[in-house]
Amino acid sequence: MRIVNIITLTIIGVFLLASCNNSRVYNKYKDIENHTWHKDSIISFSFNAEDTINHYNVLLNIRHNSEFRFQNLWLFTISTDPNDNIAKDTLECYLYDNIGNPLGQDYFFLYEMPLLYMQNIKFPSQGEYKFGIKQAMRDSLLTGIESLGLTIEKVNNGKE
Secondary structure (H helix, E strand, C coil): CHHHHHHHHHHHHHHHHHHCCCCEEEEEEEECHHHEEECCCCEEEEEEECCCCCCEEEEEEEEECCCCCCCEEEEEEEEECCCCCEEEEEEEEECECCCCCECCEEECCEEEEEEEEEEEECCCCCEEEEEEEEECCCCCEEECEEEEEEEEEECCCCCC
């Protein structure tokens, strides 16, 4: 009975903590099949922007396990706005430090590293914004990446 109470309180605590971040307007994850990301596979997200006044940060969240054998991860990104304007970028994210310790949050055998993709941006038009992410490593099949997430947070410039 005591175990059931502890589990129940833990679940309630997780939901309360998750709901405390009211600046987060979008947060989605896509699992990578068999934790193996093919170089031609694009992970896609879409976000419907209604607010064209406030500023936002866009983050990529990389979840990986110990099968990932590199210190860093290179990514190609492409974003499209509602007017079909396209922006491409190349990003580098360090997942391990120089001596091999994982960076970011450690969830036992799963690690999560946030990467700031776009900082303090405004969405100039209302409508659907699309984001596509490809791995840009030399290996055709990249093992150890479990999922990729996209988070959009409203920037609090001291105003509420």
